[in-house]
Amino acid sequence: MAEAKSGDTVRVHYTGTLDDGTVFDSSEGREPLEFTLGTGQVIAGFDHGVTGMQPGDERTVVIPAADAYGEAREELVLQVPRSQFPEGVIPEIGRKLQMSDGQNTFVVTVAEVRDDVVLLDANHDLAGKQLTFRLTLVDIG
Structure with missing residues (x-):
């Protein structure tokens, strides 16, 4: 066989x-x-x-x-000011969001929410x- x-x-x-x-x-x-x-x-x-x-x-x-x-890469965890979130988009831990760098679109996961900044993880789950x-x-x- x-x-x-x-x-x-x-x-x-x-x-x-x-x-x-x-x-x-x-x-x-x-x-x-x-x-x-x-x-x-x-x-x-x-x-x-x-x-x-x-x-x-x-x-x-x-x-x-x-x-x-x-391996999870620290450089793929992005700090984004809350002020940059579109109106109506509420960051919640675990929520999946789409981002674009101008050329590529990719999925990120909300990893942490602070008063002034949100940590977005672009690593694969x-x-x-x-x-x-x-x-x-x-x-x-």
Whole structure:
């Protein structure tokens, strides 16, 4: 039976959890995730985890932050004066907002609200976190 290798299109069912067991994503109840191995369509650790599997194989992989969404970067936490918030936009911790630097639009999360400034975190929500995936290779296309 063939093993999944770089360049193969694969279909995978998965459940992703954090160290505390919290499920952050899953294909349960949906179609399997389809992607081509080795092309950067998924995080590196997920790609490596599927490589070498055969259809029907199940595997659990633990992916360090460096092979997932990277470490959280302090320079991606922005201090924005409250006076720069548009009228009617109330910053609340955990709220997602869209920002633009003139060329790119990106999502930030309100991390802290102070009297005069709001801290906006532009890191990916899973940055700095080790991820665990339970993988099942459905097929190789």
